[in-house]
Amino acid sequence: MFNNSISIPVTEEQPDEFSGRMRSRPRRKRRKSEFRGKSELAKQICKQITRWWPVLVFLSALLLLVFEASKIGWRSTLSDSEVKVREKKPNVVVSSVNKSEGNLNRLDAPRCLKLLPAEELQHLDFPLNKDLSDSIKKVIYLSESNTPYNKDSQQDLGTTRFNLFTGYQTFNQREQSFKVNETVSVHCGFYSENGGFTIADEDKSYMQTCQSVVSTCAFGGGDNLYQPIGMSDTSLQKVCYVAFWDDITLATQEKQGHVFNKDRFIGKWRIVIVKNLPFRDQRLNGKIPKMLAHRLFPNARYSIWVDSKSQFRRDPLGVFEALLWRSKSVLAISEHGARSSVYDEAKAVVKKNKATPEEVEVQITQYHHDGLPEDKRFNGKKALNEASVIVREHTPVTNLFMCLWFNEVVRFTSRDQLSFPYVLWRLKAPKNIHMFPVCTRKDLVNSMGHIRKAKPLG
Structure with missing residues (x-):
């Protein structure tokens, strides 16, 4: 009574879909070639670094030396100013003493020592x-x-x-x-x-x-x-x-x-x-x-x-x-x-x-x-x-x-x-x-x- 068959239309455009899929493959190849290009660039950079690394190390050491020398100059300038201050105020206590005397005269309640009232x-x-x-x-x-x-x-x-x-x-x-x-x-x-x-x-x-x-x-x-x-x-x-x-x-x-x-x-x-x-x-x-x-x-x-x-x-x-x-x-x-x-x-x-x-x-x-x-x-x-x-x-x-x-x-x-x-x-x-x-x-x-x-x- 009922027709259980399903009709599937077949057109002449179907081969074009497959051909479209076929045409997408060359684009993938081009992306691979771009990656290879980047890889080649990285290799060239590594090669240059390997070639010139002694120069880079020398320049880094030179910059570090200049930086440390500037710090020493700053410290010496600071110490000279401290000496002048101490000459004006001979009774000034050194800063290390001030730090160590942070506990001086601290009279908090004992934690472990049980004293009488x-x-x-x-x-x-x-x-x-x-x-x-x-x-x-x-x-x-x-x-x-x-x-x-x-x-x-x-x-x-x-x-x-x-x-x-x-x-x-x-x-x-x-x-x-x-x-x-x-x-x-x-x-x-x-x-x-x-x-x-x-x-x-x-x-x-x-x-x-x-x-x-x-x-x-x-x-x-x-x-x-x-x-x-x-x-x-x-x-x-x-x-x-x-x-x-x-x-x-x-x-x-x-x-x-x-x-x-x-x-x-x-x-x-x-x-x-x-x-x-x-x-x-x-x-x-x-x-x-x-x-x-x-x-x-x-x-x-x-x-x-x-x-x-x-x-x-x-x-x-x-x-x-x-x-x-x-x-x-x-x-x-x-x-x-x-x-x-x-x-x-x-x-x-x-x-x-x-x-x-x-x-x-x-x-x-x-x-x-x-x-x-x-x-x-x-x-x-x-x-x-x-x-x-x-x-x-x-x-x-x-x-x-x-x-x-x-x-x-x-x-x-x-x-x-x-x-x-x-x-x-x-x-x-x-x-x-x-x-x-x-x-x-x-x-x-x-x-x-x-x-x-x-x-x-x-």
Whole structure:
């Protein structure tokens, strides 16, 4: 019924469609030829670059040289103008100092240091003297009167830095000093009246009145003096602030207009001028007030050491309460921020050129021979320390500890963080040491960094 067929018209124009498609092919060939032309051009450019590359390199170097020379000329012009400004204003501080003093007088709330409220700090007082239950009752400091120096009898001194100030401690005497007895004899500086570190009688009299002290030092014209902040009126009455200077630092500070008054004070600090420093290495001279506060302040019960690169910014009595009395500790010092192993620290000291590889090798070899563990920890905390702030009670145990630590620094390197864990491990007597975290140390001080390099003694 239905026609299912479909008619497809066939015309004579159909061949033309195919012919049209055929004619499109030559155009494609022309596009390929254009591409080939571009390729040939690129090849020619590469060929020219390959041929003339030495000339191009020379021209680039010449342009760079001209640019650098113009920068140098600009810098020299700027430096000349800076010199003229400084000649007009001799008391202007160098810009690097201004940057480093950005933290100066910053008294923000502590994050990790738990101090008592301000009203309680005003009524804080030293605790009553308690009976010593320590195994060490008395420390006798050796001097030339009881151990005269006989060069023929001294064996294996280990270093030439021992002198009339330190006494000539032999290796055998070093070993004996770590043995714990009720009465202990030890080298602890001030070995001879001719040893140096001479202090005027007026200053000695003042230092003998101190029941507690915050101390710092700057030898060789080193860092500036930063006034302590954050203390209560009670602390100002009960705590001495003493800064040790030598003649070089005195002259440097006077040029900057920092002159003490007739009572030898600059602000809160009592300035003590030290003559005849015993070591050429100023870092080693700085270890004397840092480690031997019990020798310098014979009547003080407590002390806080603050490196010259820092500004102390907390109430001293509050710090004693928070870090010593509350935890029933006799020594408080900061953990190291980066490492816990003495041996890793030794590698870092050498890498940063803080000491020579030879002297560090001698020290670490001795410690390894004695059996010091790779990763020594004290009560679950790092034994490796950062000693820019030291808070302590002057007991026979801590006095002996500081003497032994000082002797290790004299015998080996001035990098005291290498010897602290060793003395802690060898002595075994101090059980109540507070190793506080880095954030607590940052709460204690504003760190400015070192302003200038100390000049060594000639």
